[in-house]
Amino acid sequence: MSYLLPNYQRANREFVSGSGGYLVDGEGQQYLDFSSGIGVANLGYDHPTVKEAVAKQLEKLWHTPNLYQNSLQEQVAEQLIGEKNYQAFFCNSGTEANEAALKLIRKASGKAKIITFIDSFHGRTFGSMSATGQAKIHGDFGAIVPGFVYLPYNDLATFEAALDDEVGGVLMELIQGEGGVLPAKQEWVTAVQKSCQERGILLAIDEVQTGIGRTGTLYLSEQYGITPDIITLAKGLGNGLPVGAMLATKELAGAFGPGTHGSTFGGNLVAMSAASAVLTALAAPDFLADVKRKGHVLKALLEEELLPLEKVVDIRGIGLMIGIEVTIPPSEVVEAMAQAGVVVLTAGHNVVRLLPPLTLTVEQLKTGVAILKESLL
Ligand SMILES: Cc1ncc(COP(=O)(O)O)c(C=O)c1O
Structure with missing residues (x-):
């Protein structure tokens, strides 16, 4: 019997330490990590820059309210935004970034209708859960937040048909x-942005x-060549410390005047020290280009x-x-991989x-792929 609510399906395995791209369980078994704790520990488990920044901040001051x-x-906002036309709001998670x-x-457009997409995922709090286009996430929680329209992903005709004067935004x-790791089609995204711009509909991209x-790239929207009105972030931003952020264009930002929205912990000093160190590491010459290169190598190898x-x-x-669609239950692959010493996820x-x-x-990526192949034979 556990003291914890049973809302997670937990594997019978506990990780007790981690270093670089490896995790170690209570039995001393080492695992090569292909999960980053669901896209969080993007720099691995003991990145020196992040560790040092957090340790330094812990010595100085942990928290100061957003009254100062x-x-x-x-x-951190400057590192996220640079020369782009945004301002930042900090919170503690992806769902909070999407709530913001x-x-x-709603506030900036004066409209309550927001388009989202079938099979999307935006979080578990009421607003983000209601924005999520999956009935199983809405569950038996009673009335969801009204105003959301769920459309087929990657389909322009239904999108165009749904646009009317009541639509305030798209998430x-x-x-x-x-x-299920489904990439949006380039032509669709370009057309969605164009229609939004023509009609004055706000485009928010969930980059959690x-x-x-x-x-x-720092943001995937850069690769799609779009400039969203709003970008939401979390997961990798704190490399394990809880940080969420919403970036909004300067024109929109004014709609959030003092007292409109907030968070006690949002932008917490320790979390911010981690985020700043993460962004410094990502800004190192060639870091992101190397991620792109490794992504190509991994995909080519998997194919x-x-x-x-x-x-x-x-x-x-x-x-x-990367997503690998399989004919067997993906949870079987996850367990087989764990037994072989590699952590992967399902979607x-x-x-x-x-x-x-x-x-x-690249060598570690190759090792993981070889073990994945064994588990799928
Ligand atoms: C795209 C996306 N948005 C929002 C969330 C919710 O983030 P959090 O669990 O930090 O609230 C997730 C989490 O998986 C996500 O993948």
Whole structure:
């Protein structure tokens, strides 16, 4: 009997330490990590820059409320934004970043109708859960937040048909992560942005899973050549410390005047010290280009080794965010891989998801693929 609510399906395995791209369980068994703790520990488990920054901040001051100036928040915002036309709001998780986006869309547009997509995932709090286009996530929780319209992903005709004067915004992922690692089509994304701009509809991109270097650029929206009105972030931003962020264009930001929205812990000093160190590491020359290169190597290797296998249907993704659609329950693959010493994830109904730390070497990626192949024979 556990003292914990049974809302998670936990494997019978506990990780007690980690270093680089490896985790160690209570029995001393070492695992090569292809999960980054669901896209969080993007720099691995003991990145020296992040560790040092957090240790230093722990000695100085842990928390100061958002009633005072916060130069660490300013610094992280500057690292996230640079020359782009945004301002940042900090919170503690992806769902909170999306809550902020939903509230900002409604307040800035004066409209309550927001388009999201079938099989999306935006979080578990009421607003983000209601934005999520999956009935199983809405569950038996009673009335959800009204105003959401769920449309088929990658389909322009239904999107265009749904646009009317009541739509205030669109919230979407560029790769549906939890939904099964489904990348958006370039032409569709370009057309969605164009229609939004023409009609004055706000475009919010949920980069909670795709952002912070996961796909080889700081934001995946850069690769799609779009400039969203709002970007939401979390997961990799704190490399394990809880940090979420919403970036909104300066024109929109004014809709959140003092007292409109907030968070006690949002932008917490210790979390910000981690975020700043993460962004410094990502800004090192060639770091992101190397992620892109490793992403190409990984995908090419997977296509060569796994696609010919009977149990493999499709391989898709961008950078180091890869989904392998399989004919067997993906949870079986996860368990077989764990027993062979590699941590992988599932997504959707039939997808094995790989989110390796961005710092893994090509050799480590090759090792993981070889073990994955064994588990799919
Ligand atoms: C795209 C996306 N948005 C939002 C969330 C929710 O983030 P959190 O669990 O930090 O609230 C997730 C989590 O998996 C996600 O993948």
